[in-house]
Amino acid sequence: MISSEHDLLDQVFPLDTTRDDAGALVIGGASCEELAREFGTPLYIYDEATLRAACRGYTRALADAYPNALVLYAGKAYVDPTLLQVAASEGLGMDAVSSGEVRVAQAAGLPLERVVLHGNNKLPREIDLALELGVGRIVVDALEEIEIIDELARRRGQTAQVLLRLTPGVEAHTHDYIRTGAVDSKFGLGLDSGAAEEAVARAMRAPNLDVMGLHAHIGSQIFDTEPYADTVNITLDFAEHMRAAHGLDLRDLSPGGGGGVRYTLDDDPPDPADIVAAITSTVLARKLPHPPRLLIEPGRSIVARAGVALYAVGTVKHIPGVRTYVSVDGGMADNPRPALYQSKYAALLANRTGDGPPETLTLAGRYCESGDVLLRDTVLPPLRRGDLIAVPAAGAYHMSMASTYNMVGRPAVVMVSDGQARLTRRRESDEDLLAVFP
């Protein structure tokens, strides 16, 4: 066992990941070797217990501190109907960004009033579908959306309940945290530019809109809690000003998502309870006569740890004195994060324990791109064709960002619980890919 394996299993892999007597990794009671045999590789494995525990990390903290709240799972992190049913059964709603995501919520039987539709350029047909299906909130992201949503609601004889997305001048990413006056973002309505106030004024006048509240999302993979408190204060200051100037009645306050996760042992993310405490204590400190409902939108921090990517080793190329490339049967098309963001990951040999001194190697993908490298200079036991490699913290922004680059179908997804695995998304075949051509 390499020295960090214990810590990886304890802190990065799904809860209670172990090895069986033959040395295979066991996730949710299911052996990775048996899962690979039954479902093939690459395979994405989601552990139901870890997913539920992460949902509860938010819901329990809120139940204690601020019960008038709804946790919206950010479907962009990854969504399929089974996974969403689990989240829904934990009381969550969903942050959707397309008609496709709304339809997954519908397929999962999630009450659609618990869905919020976001997007900086929602198509009119997507807004119309949201109105038709009774999606709970539509988030106005740009001034011109006010008239578009108002008109679509008028045609349906409905009132659209909307939130306005602010660009609050807080930008957070990991430990970088910037507060600026000028905001350069494609999302939202700027406070300093006056767009946010103009949006309030116009939306309040729009006869078919009910402005329920304000939203702000300041970034992702955030490791500090202070930016959340700042965002809440900035948003509540603005709401107070808008109440006086335009009669805004703030019924919903949505400080977005963004909680960081541990991809490797070097990451030290906050506990969801700390994020919740930063938000709720800031709201409560204002002693508002009518505190708004809180909508919190974590994606990654709910689902990242629950997911593991399982690959099979193919070719092994030693370049003496340079590097050893071990190529697996997945790569940048199912996990674009290393190529896009230089993201770091960990990995373990998953079908057996190692039988030699660990080696430094580079785990490459199968795609026709030199940059298709999943892990550079990682330390693993000597690997051979057919070995299985498990990459943890793979639950968020892998399968949801996956492509069919090189005309390779996307992997299958299973959910494991109590030793049972159910297929939640089937592997795409060559026939699936060819089916798009007329």
Ligand SMILES: Cc1ncc(COP(=O)(O)O)c(C=O)c1O
């Ligand atoms: C509006 C909004 N809410 C929530 C999220 C989820 O962020 P995360 O997965 O980092 O929690 C995002 C991510 O981009 C977002 O844009």
